[in-house]
Amino acid sequence: MKYLYVLFLSCLMSSTWAQNSLSSQSRVSLVTIAPGTELYSYFGHTLIRVYDPATGLDRAYSYGTFDFQTENFYLKFLKGTLPYSLSYNNMSDVLNYYSQYENRTLREQVLALSDAQRNQIFQALEKNYLPENRYYQYKFFYDNCATRIRDIFAQAAPGAYPWDKMTRLEGLSYRDWMNRYLPTTAWVTFGMNMALGLPSDVKANASQSCYLPDNLEIATAQASFNNQKLVEASLTLFESQPNPMTGFDPFGPLPVLLTLSLVLVFLSLRFSHKKGLLFGLDIALFLIYGLFGMLIFFLATATDHEVMSYNVSCLILWPIHFPLVFWFARNTTGGFWLKYVRVAFLVAFIASLITGYLFYGLFIIALPILIRLFFLSRFYSK
Known part of the structure; x- marks a missing residue:
């Protein structure tokens, strides 16, 4: 049966x-x-x-x-x-x-x-x-x-x-191929590159x-x-009709981040004696970067997105900068917190060079935080 x-x-x-x-x-x-x-x-x-x-x-x-x-x-x-x-x-x-x-x-x-x-x-x-x-x-x-x-x-x-003969499709990393399809200067491009880890920089074969x-x-x-x-x-x-070209975006990442960086340099030099003003500025800056750092760290460690693991950007956006900013931004005359800021600056600077090589925008993202860490480290006063 x-x-x-x-x-x-x-x-x-x-x-x-x-x-x-x-x-x-x-x-x-x-x-x-x-x-x-x-x-x-x-x-x-x-x-x-x-x-x-x-x-x-x-x-x-x-x-x-x-x-x-x-x-x-x-x-x-x-x-x-x-x-x-x-x-x-x-x-x-x-x-x-x-x-x-x-x-x-x-x-x-x-x-x-x-x-x-x-x-x-x-x-x-x-x-x-x-x-x-x-x-x-x-x-x-x-x-x-x-x-x-x-x-x-x-x-x-x-x-x-014949994969081995398709040289036109070789030589670029997964990230490089992706960036060919993203707007050159757009927040989404900067954000997606910030979220990707080292697996995305492996050279893809054909x-x-x-x-x-x-x-x-x-x-x-x-x-x-x-x-x-x-x-x-x-x-x-x-066959689609061509879309109109978009013009310069004054609120795009390049003008915003570069303007912010220049403002931070000016304020850090001009009001170095007004600790209260700069302290409030640091709270706001490191709060924003700290929250982004927490998100990037979460994506790199607690998700199934393999391409977001081993993310060097975490060394720029230290998640622990907030809430530690309440201490290290106020106590930079010596001792532990000055050492903390100096180590944070050196690590972030090296990480920004590495990530900037992978995608230039990641160095631009790092600029504001590098500027404040540099002035807080008191390297400039030596």
């Missing part, structure tokens, strides 16, 4: 997979969506399109979907434990959304695959879409909408991607750089299988 049940179940599963098989008229495509103007869209997006005119199937499969209604959404997002999933929509709906609502270019690469390869990809997607399989822990650099599709294509066409949709598109264009180009046709589904 047990054998008959297993046989029946196997026949049922085989029948289900047969119904899910694609016809010889089908095609599988990589669809790359250009970066948008909102933070969530800065890096672009990528989809697998499965089209079968024989059955009327035209689906766009997307990894990286999440639900705002998830319990404790913000806490899970902050800790890196928010579940992401595979989803699909009709391609017509996807095209309408990105073209009409987000004004983002969509490019399609139709893949030259055999019937067996197309069915392998389709069935892998369908299996991944099952409730018990569709959720996974998203990793921006390592496991995202593009890397999952890269792996699916590599499994369907083994050896198609395969790893395909965490970015544009790079996966480039790699797929160079791929070949059985002496035939993997891409048999490239199409532009929608």
Whole structure:
């Protein structure tokens, strides 16, 4: 009886997979969506399109979907434990959304695959879409909408991607690739770089750089299988209208932080005899930097974001500066607190040089705190 049940179940599963098989008229495509103007869209997006005119199937499969209604959404997002999933929509709906609502270019690469390869990809997607399989822990650099599709294509066409020959996609770190897609002088750029730790500065090889949709598109264009180009046709589904260029932002990080640094130098020199004024200034400054330091330390040590671990920025934004500022900002004539400030300045200065080399903006962020630590250390009076 047990054998008959297993046989029946196997026949049922085989029948289900047969119904899910694609016809010889089908095609599988990589669809790359250009970066948008909102933070969530800065890096672009990528989809697998499965089209079968024989059955009327035209689906766009997307990894990286999440639900705002998830319990404790913000806490899970902050800790890196928010579940992401595979989803699909009709391609017509996807095209309408990105073209009409987000004004983002969509490019399609139709893949030259055999019937067996197309069915392998389709069935892998369908299996991944099952409730018990569709959720996974998203990793921006390592496991995202593009890397999952890269792996699916590599499994369907083994050896198609000549990674060792794709020199165009080598030589940059994960952080460097990320910064190519961020506004040069924006708070979000400075903040994201401040939050990243040393793992983000590892040089990414060609395969790893395909965490970015544009790079996966480039790699797929160079791929070949059985002496035939993997891409048999490239199409532009929608060409976006250019967005107006943004001008100089007087409230951006560069003007704000540099102005603040100049003001701190002036006040430190001009009112060095008015300890009360400078004490209040130090309380405010080290409170802000201390709170940011606590956040960075939390991200580096208490979350599942591996790329935020070993963060040198913690040596600039010492979380313990607040509330210790109430003591070290008032007692700098000698003794323990003067030694504390001098050590803090030297450590922060070295750390700012290291982080500034990784991203120049991190040195700019460090300037205000370095200036006050320098004057509190009394190095200038020697």
